[in-house]
Amino acid sequence: MTTNDFRHDTPILTEDHRIPSDTSGIELYVRNKRPASMNTFTNEKTIVMVHGATYPIGSLYDVELDGFTFLDYLASHGYDVYAVDVRGYGGSTRPPEMEQPADSNPPLVRTETGVRDLGSAVNFVLKHRNLSKVNVLGMSWGGTVAGAYTSRNNDKVNKLILVAPQWLSTKPVPIDNGGPLGSYRLVPVGSTKERWLSAAPEDKRNDLIPEGWFEQWTEATLASDPGSQSVHPGHIRATNGPILDIREYWTANRAFYEPKEITVPVLLVHAEWDIDVPLDLAQNFFTSLTGAVYRRWVEIGEGTHMVLLEKNRMQAFQAIRSFLDESYIPSK
Template structure:
């Protein structure tokens, strides 16, 4: 499907497509936005995005608060932006185990699967646009997926941006509530605001998410999984593979991938009040990115793990756009 939309006076093309995987019956939903005037495609201006462990790319990156989403912002700035849903998320196909009781199967859609799905979409974009490289963006679990993919495919990545990526932790990680893990879990979307706001200081909670934004986000997010309307109203299915990987890697002191194998420019973005990925974890990862030609860190004040959905989102948007926009050449 293709349609033209106008964002802040810029005409954008919005296209939806499906990309096949190596698994029969499983295809991936990809949303693409770009300027209607864009006719020449380059690695520098092409971005592929992957989401975190709970919510889809649409939910995290394309809810149009005040008429503009994160994807809209980058597309209006001249970028050809692709945002994929890993299988089991958003509009992508659900593994058949997600139609069965959770306790009947082990955790679904682990990081290996996320990396494979990102790789399938990158190959699709490279072929569609006639390119050899793209830029990559990932947040949280998606930062692990993006970092791992890049570490194994530097030749296909121009620049990498990681927002609050996972890293080794000797403390409990909030997304893992403990106990046995089935194939998937139910996330009470409309009840998540209290937990979200609780990660900020009490004095800042009332203004962290502008009025009406949470409700708009929740409506958008729930609409992506019609299954929930009949069987679990106001809740969303999310796969448990990423949580099993927290136990097998990040809490066990095992690196899922080697950051020193990343040999492209990297930007790390972090929110001051992020308790899911505390600042010491982000710093530890930053120091491991030893082989990047250059690396930058941007700390967004008064922001949580979900900075892209909060009052200071434009600070993150601008920092990310600036990193993608400019080449660092150093002193001569």
């Protein structure tokens, strides 16, 4: 049985930054959590994280469940953790098209833009802490962003952690509902529980999300897009660029980047009931990582695509921390 090893006796500092992107008028929101006692900063103990196609960092990585968040957990174990909202999400600047009707403009914030925004965040952290490398983590679409970034910037990445990253699919991807794509989509947050739970076997659904957790997640998620609440109560806006890329890359048998070009250590975390990234996709992706100096796959039982927010989240947290804690000396 997995134990809760969050270090409650570690005071954690939180700092919020707004950094420039590579586009005039677009700022990126970066949240930092670290031990209050930390005064030495290293490549190995620094992490930069990016979110998926629908929910921002405050909804995926910094929701307090059972008294602490994923960011808190890593900080309590001695990590200097940064998480960035790509433009259009969370605390980052929303492009002006997002204040217009969705059908007035083409899909916004494609994967290439996500890679650039992650790059801006990594460069900020490297300069801010006077480092040469950081660890990088991404989930789902964020796994594509993080993987693509690393494939082009191995020299800036210490280790790479990917939670259920996208990969080539011969079947429709559930996040794409079909039909025309506007610049963004409206996500009805409170009513997503049924779809979330539907990935699990019927007799396992009742205890997948502990009592009160979904409500806490809903509150945090809606708070991430206050501008939408007066116009579209109960909804957040999510850009459609990632959905267009599913159509033009992942279901069209075109890889957005080549996993074999990643040469740093890689951890793949996946859960058995993930219908967004099914098991065969995870396997095909893992076996494509032929350039990684070493790679590991951790499969979490009784979890969905949202395993980081479910009853077995500690299994994922501990696997990620264990991978990061390992000393790694590159061969000459």
